[in-house]
Amino acid sequence: MKEFLVYIFKITIITFIVMYVCDKIYSYTFQNGTPRNKIQKILQLKNQHYDYAFLGSSRTENHIDCNLVEKLTGKSCINLGISGGSLGDMLVLMTIAESKGVTFDAVFLQVDYSYNGSGISNNFRASLVPYVNDKVVKQQLIKNGENVLYSYIPFYRYLKYDKVVGFREFFSVFFNKKPKIDLNVGFAPKIGHGLAVSGKLPDKFKAINDELTALFTLMEKRNTKIICFTAPYCKNIENRAFLRILKSRIPDLKDYVSIFDNNPEFFFNCGHLNITGARAFSKIIIEDLIQPTKINL
Numbered sequence: 237m238k239e240f241l242v243y244i245f246k247i248t249i250i251t252f253i254v255m256y257v258c259d260k261i262y263s264y265t266f267q268n269g270t271p272r273n274k275i276q277k278i279l280q281l282k283n284q285h286y287d288y289a290f291l292g293s294s295r296t297e298n299h300i301d302c303n304l305v306e307k308l309t310g311k312s313c314i315n316l317g318i319s320g321g322s323l324g325d326m327l328v329l330m331t332i333a334e335s336k337g338v339t340f341d342a343v344f345l346q347v348d349y350s351y352n353g354s355g356i357s358n359n360f361r362a363s364l365v366p367y368v369n370d371k372v373v374k375q376q377l378i379k380n381g382e383n384v385l386y387s388y389i390p391f392y393r394y395l396k397y398d399k400v401v402g403f404r405e406f407f408s409v410f411f412n413k414k415p416k417i418d419l420n421v422g423f424a425p426k427i428g429h430g431l432a433v434s435g436k437l438p439d440k441f442k443a444i445n446d447e448l449t450a451l452f453t454l455m456e457k458r459n460t461k462i463i464c465f466t467a468p469y470c471k472n473i474e475n476r477a478f479l480r481i482l483k484s485r486i487p488d489l490k491d492y493v494s495i496f497d498n499n500p501e502f503f504f505n506c507g508h509l510n511i512t513g514a515r516a517f518s519k520i521i522i523e524d525l526i527q528p529t530k531i532n533l
Contacts, residue, residue, distance in 0.1 A: 255391035266366035269409035283337035287311035291326040292346030294319040295467040301518040302421035315422030325360040335372040342461040362400035365393040425511035426504035433506040436474035465490040470506040
């Protein structure tokens with residue numbers, strides 16, 4: 237019996253040591269390796285300035301060509317839209333950017349069905365856990381309901397969120413595998429054409445979104461202009477007209493929902509533009525929101 241207990245003790249100690257070493261290797265790699273997503277990109281920046289940033293979900297990531305913005309305006313631009321991203325994600329991302337000294341003259345925020353959401357998305361949450369020892373990241377995780385006690389258990393966080401920050405992603409970062417998009421601009425174009433509809437827009441919008449309010453407060457604190465806009469949908473989606481109610485929640489909302497009703501060839505699916513549509517939309521954003529206003533803060 238004594239030999240068995242000694243054996244179990246040795247296995248436990250060895251397992252703990254292996255987990256501790258793996259935790260250190262994973263954490264160092266994620267924190268110092270080549271960024272593979274926009275969260276890692278912002279976390280590795282220090283005292284960087286951009287003239288323009290675009291925030292939102294895939295309906296920003298796939299729609300705003302920052303290369304084109306830079307070419308036509310002569311200003312720096314980064315697309316920080318994240319597929320599946322929420323307003324809570326954008327608030328956390330901008331809070332982290334502030335802590336790293338990353339500044340913007342103007343931020344353009346895509347808002348539509350996301351107005352009804354709250355909290356941070358699951359993938360965004362998982363992408364933050366390698367950086368839980370960063371004070372601001374830890375605060376934001378706790379604020380969004382994450383029990384960060386796992387930070388005291390070596391490697392547990394990587395096991396818990398294996399799908400996002402497990403061995404496959406670690407391997408890609410460790411060997412400097414480039415992401416699918418250029419994170420310096422953040423534009424992820426869609427290739428193809430279609431009008432497929434997935435889901436529908438909400439029947440109503442809540443009275444107030446606290447995270448959007450907090451974003452406005454944060455941008456005001458940073459002397460950063462913030463402009464909200466809705467991206468195009470095709471005519472086939474249900475309740476599209478209901479988005480007009482958002483204007484009662486966000487009086488200065490710029491509405492582009494129906495701008496391509498006569499250009500079905502611009503859509504990859506009903507909620508996303510293809511690369512041709514994205515570039516056409518980017519030009520409209522430049523003409524309407526950037527060049528006429530001559531943003532100089």
